Amino acid sequence: MTVSKKLFEQIKLLIPPLNGTLHKGQAGRVAVLGGALDYTGAPFFASISALRTGADLSHVICSPTAGGAIKSYSPDLIVHPILREEIHPPDLESTIDGLLSRLHVLIIGPGLGREDYMQAFARLTLTLAKKQDMYVVLDADALWMVQKDPETIKGYPKAVLTPNLVEFKRLCEALNIDPKSDPKTIASRVSLALGGVTILQKGASDIISVKTPDSASEHQDETVEVDVPGGSKRCGGQGDILSGIVGTFLAWGKNYENGVYGEPKFGSTRIPILSAVAGCLVMRTTSRRAFEKEGRGVVTQDMLPEIGVAFSEVFGAGSFGGEKEQKARS
Template sequence: MPVPRHIIEQFKQLIPPLNGSLHKGQSGRVAVLGGALDYTGAPFFASMSALRFGADLSHVICSPTAASAIKSYSPDLIVHPILREEESPDSLKPTLSSLLSRLHVLIIGPGLGREDYMQRFAKLALSLAKEQGMFIVLDADALWMVGQDLALIRGYRRAVLTPNVAEFKRLSEQADIDPNTPPKERAMQLSRVLGGVTVLQKGGEDIIATHTGGASAKDREASKVSTSQEENTEEQISIDTPGGLKRCGGQGDILSGSVGTVLAWGKCYEDGAYGDKTLPSSRISLLAAAAGSIVTRTASKRAFAKHGRGVVTQDMLGEIGGAFAESFVAEGDKGWGASNL
């Protein structure tokens, strides 16, 4: 089933123009929080895919034990080794709050792990990001974290969750979703229980669901969601864009970085950096999930076509630009600006 045309056209409104009118940072400032002793690849893939998708700046907030490795992977990344095991959340809070205030989106989870100190810092970052009205992507062990306390994310509609099959099953159980619910209705059920959080359920086809009712006035204010007629709507779409035939570890990190970049573009659009601001903010999370899914699946297909069974996630990074153009740039358009050059 093709992606609804209105989704594509609305997404194109969020694409920053490539006409020399923007300065550095107005095409998105993204951060990935994750990266501990055993996990350095995941935050690299998420943050690097953000750059390959089109973000201007990509930061990694990590443990000092992961920083040297991540820095060595690419000089394009800005690495902040501030998640020290011996530090308390209270002492870290001013530094982390100041850093997040300069960014558009926070991706929590790639390479996070489940060590107590990393989980504490992730909770702190999530709280600060919500206070600042940031868009948020939650993946991997950040999903495990919010599964332990769904109140951490409930009602925050500027968040996108990206669970795989196992993570979605666990979250559904933690949210008391009826196991007899038809499979294609479970993502929407989870979004409802979580008060309108956008759910991107990864699988043979990606199911994206968002329910915009049920949040408190405080959550609406934090999420900057309109109290108009959009408040009680819900929407679900499926993305069955062909991908590669091998599923290697790390592709979910590519997706997180891709979704995060579109959310960052959405924040720039919302702030008036470009565009006519006719698109409501409540659409941005759904559009980001859809565009990120399409490009990630297309990049996987392109990498698999070149490398076959031997494809690895690193091969996908170089395909993101081509996947974006294949998916969204019409013949005759110059660059990635699509409809708004």
């Protein structure tokens, strides 16, 4: 199923107005947990993409071995190099909990790595985020964590998982689902096996699916395919940009849920799938625009300046900041 007009109009309701009525932070406060010794680019791409999409503030929670490099990439990011290998994770619980209390969404995985101490911090932070009812995005090595222990995210409806081809295959195997099953329904089966989390299966076309158990209070069974043209070259780091874009829409969704942008017209259960679809639309358009300029030599860095213009291409010039937008919301 492709993106319907109704779904597209619901996505637009999540976008904050650009009319001077909001104060700093009300257009989204995002955090990325990731960044260890060998991985500094991924958390940078995810966090800076959140800002390029329109989030107000973007934080990176990382290891000190990555913090200096990430700080040097951009002064716009708020970097917290607190994930020290020698610290027992529970000793940082109050610090991380206090940080999360000031945020709307948590992205776990870009540059996380598989070292035991980083995985332990990821599990702790995810637990705290769930207690605070935050929206979360799990990507990259956060999916390794889920593969090893699906219970870490099972049944949490405010989660979006963004596996690529290899990660999706491993996730299927961990859940005893044949990776060669019907491609039209397999993402739905993974969502159901994980208790109704939203699955964003990246590929030639992106499949976004959520299927909750029949016993769920708000049962959902929806699959959307996003096949708008993207670039012809797949760059490492492109998935990190997608995570940042999806995270921003989820942050906006949190504020929408709380009535910051006006009276909500649908429930919070819609927000993960709407945010995932929106992220795919913007990311694929961003990739296409960058490829049109750079061709075979395109790198992930080339995509960053294209995010804002891609956003306007998808959702309209001005992106709902003026009088027309206000009338549409009223």
